[in-house]
Amino acid sequence: MNIFIVNGSPRINGNSAFIAKSLFKNYTDATLLNLSDLNYKGCQSCYICREKNTYCVINDDLKNVLEPLSKSDLIILISPNYYGFITGQMKLFLDRWYCLKKANRTSKMKNGAKLFFIITQGAQNRDHASFITSWAKKVFESFNLKFYSYIVPGCKTNSLDMVKIKIDDLKMHLKMFV
Numbered sequence: 001m002n003i004f005i006v007n008g009s010p011r012i013n014g015n016s017a018f019i020a021k022s023l024f025k026n027y028t029d030a031t032l033l034n035l036s037d038l039n040y041k042g043c044q045s046c047y048i049c050r051e052k053n054t055y056c057v058i059n060d061d062l063k064n065v066l067e068p069l070s071k072s073d074l075i076i077l078i079s080p081n082y083y084g085f086i087t088g089q090m091k092l093f094l095d096r097w098y099c100l101k102k103a104n105r106t107s108k109m110k111n112g113a114k115l116f117f118i119i120t121q122g123a124q125n126r127d128h129a130s131f132i133t134s135w136a137k138k139v140f141e142s143f144n145l146k147f148y149s150y151i152v153p154g155c156k157t158n159s160l161d162m163v164k165i166k167i168d169d170l171k172m173h174l175k176m177f178v
C-alpha cells in the first residue's frame with residue numbers, strides 16, 4: 001500500500017508533527033512530507049494541466065510529489081486549525097491538486113484511494129472545525145477519494161499532552177477506515 005502523510009503545520013515539533021511522525025512509524029512504505037520543508041507556490045491558474053492533461057508544470061518542490069500522490073492508496077493530511085480553516089501552507093498545497101483532475105473533471109487519483117484528514121486545534125469544542133471538515137469532504141470526494149475526518153481538540157502550543165492522549169484513538173479510527 002502506497003501511503004502519503006502530509007504535515008501542514010510550520011511547527012516541526014508541534015502537535016501535527018507528533019501525529020505525522022507517530023503514524024509514519026507505523027508503515028514501512030509511507031512518504032512523510034513536512035510542507036514547511038518545501039518551497040512551492042500556489043496554483044498559478046495557467047490551466048496547462050487541464051488543457052494538456054499533464055501534471056502541474058510549475059518547477060518547484062512539488063514537481064515530483066503530485067504524480068506519486070495521485071498513485072497512492074492512502075493520503076493522510078494533518079493541519080492545524082487556523083482561524084477556522086486549514087493553514088496557508090496546506091491550502092497552497094491543495095490548490096496545486098488542480099492538476100489531479102482531467103480536462104473532463106474526472107479524477108486522476110487511484111481507484112479506491114482514501115483520504116484521512118486530521119485537524120489539530122486549540123479550542124475544546126470540535127464544532128470549531130466543522131466548517132473545515134464539511135468543506136474538505138466535498139473537495140476530496142470530488143477527487144473520488146473516500147473521506148474520513150478526525151479532530152484533535154484542546155491542543156496547546158507548549159505541550160503535546162493532548163495528542164499523546166488521543167493518538168491511540170486516532171490510530172484506531174484510521175485502522176477502521178482503512
Ligand SMILES: Cc1cc2nc3c(=O)[nH]c(=O)nc-3n(C[C@H](O)[C@H](O)[C@H](O)COP(=O)(O)O)c2cc1C
Pocket residue numbers: 009010011013014015016017080081082083084085120121122123124128155156157
Ligand atoms: C495563526 C493561528 C490561528 C489559529 N486559529 C485557531 C482557531 O481559529 N481555532 C483554534 O481552535 N485554534 C487556533 N489556533 C491554534 C492551533 O490550531 C493549535 O495550537 C494547533 O494545535 C497547532 O498545531 P501545531 O502544534 O501542529 O502547529 C491558531 C494558531 C495560529 C498560529
